[in-house]
Amino acid sequence: MARMTMIEAIQNAHDVAMERDASVVVFGEDVGYFGGVFRCTAGLQKKYGSHRCFDAPINESGIVGAAIGMAAYGFKPVVEIQFADYMYPAYDQIVSEAARIRHRSNGDFTCPLVIRMPTGGGIFGGQTHSQSPEALLTHVSGLKVVIPSNPRDAKGLLTAAIEDPDPVIVLEPKRLYNGPFDGHYDRPIAAWKKHPLGEVDDGHFTTPLGKAAIYRPGSDLTVLTYGTMVYVAEAAAHETGIDAEIIDLRTLLPLDMGAIEASVARTGRCVIIHEATRTSGFGAELSAVVQELCFYALEAPVTRVCGWDTPYPHAQEWAYFPGPDRVAAAFRAVMEA
Template identity: 65%
Template sequence: MSEILPETAEAGAEATSSRMNMIQAINSALDIMMDRDPNVIVMGEDVGYFGGVFRATAGLQAKHGKTRVFDTPITECGIIGVAVGMGAYGLRPVPEIQFADYIYPALDQLVSEAARLRYRSAGEFTSPITVRSPFGGGIFGGQTHSQSPEGIFTHVSGIKTVIPSTPYDAKGLLIAAIEDNDPVLFFEPKRIYNGPFDGYWDRPTQNWSKHPAGDVPTGYYRIELGKAKVVRAGGALTILAYGTMVHVCTAVVAAAGVDAEIIDLRTLIPLDIETIEASVKKTGRCMIVHEATRTGGFGAELSALVQERCFYHLEAPIERVTGFDTPYPHSLEWAYFPGPVRITEALKKIMKDA
């Protein structure tokens, strides 16, 4: 029988916990790492006195000082360039790009410098930077505040790409990312930043019963990068998702009554292909759901990997449910998201002959 699997404490997690949304969990991770390591630096537009546009860095400057939490000019290329230099010097900078849509001016610094520094220096220098950035839709931000560019960076060798779906995972993964000696892009799905947000969850066809807030250990713990999580056990179908789409898929599957196994990838690069392969070989069917555009999206890579490794176990073609290949719509963003209607149609298609 299918079941929603509970959160399990990671090694090193303290017993004391508190109810947190994702913003609070991220803030806690940054605070703890700045307490533990004097080399951790937080920088970015409005992250200091104001505490960030989403308040993820609120209170950090007052506690840790202006030399460790500071505002930068509006220059994404400069922010990442300075962070790369800091990392090579021995610091562990955590720059924030205010919205993922603004990350493109920093692309050259990320691809040509941060990702290649270890290789180019024969291991003499590393780039231990963690780039935090809100991504995806859900706030009616339009074309310049809603993009999901993760597929671009999963193509780049040398960069790790992490996307949490719960406050618990956000804190543990962010701590692991900051401690990593290579550059990590940490994309935060802003649609689920604030936990139970009825104004966004009670849409006519999108009324989930589970909101992405939860109990989070108040102290230090880490979640290993590159490890997926089975959030719902099942035997008839494997669904691969990450970020907001984990919650969407969980709600739709529950409503549809399908015995689906839902895997939260958590880390796109490095990818936990072993967990994916084991699940698909067990269920014989695979659906991939993500918010980013379809063409060139990370779902295409997932589909290819599943096809290569599980072809003789597949009992139906792999299905993808994604955003559309269009500019991001402002007023129609809830039609753009993969939601109950499109996911249910895909479920019926892939389970047709089951």
């Protein structure tokens, strides 16, 4: 085991995959010589050469389009979109080509492609560097979508994504790149590298796609969340004393229906938390799933705590995020219903 940040775990996942499989290639904007804007590909070009880790022009549609062609002909491309906000020029390639190639070719072609995207806020990046577009991606049949909340899962999910025969979107919460926080956005956990979730096997392993994790067991209510919001939920549970079971979904598509049903059926209450805007956010899908699977077990309405329905407010970033106070209020309301 090694102690790693999420950045180090992602870099290590690339390294292990490239060493094991010569068909794995890495490219994107500034990922080669510079090692990526967040340094997640640092050292790969020096170790494996510029034919396996290289820079691409500022052309997201071209990056993803080229990667789809490479994947169809036997490579395993791992491409980085520098920020999730930059994915929109490539969205047609993702939806119309990558997600559908297996089906439209009747299985003659597959697309073993990984698209990595730093997502969410927390770095004062403003409207064009802080969006959370997961709902736009989970709507697309043919894709898999994962969001890790810790270094161990970041490596395991990325490795599983690289080995998957179909396209996988890996959304990386940039607020967690250097370690999580205590749920209050201005208070990082200084001792993150001593945290158990910072222990990462530096060899080969995978975290199964489509399997949620119980981050914190509890009996009072179920929290369905992912990425950055795992730690906000934990802070709210500590501050309220409510025994919340926190389910870290890890994979949004395909969703672990069994884990959701088992937890909500046992607790009878459910709070959903995500950073993205509320209307048509992924929480709406989760709420529908809970209602369909667990209606007769529910003791209170399913509650969502989300970002505002507004363009990303740079100057009010911390207020925009669901914080422990908003989540705690939701916990209390659900328990009192």
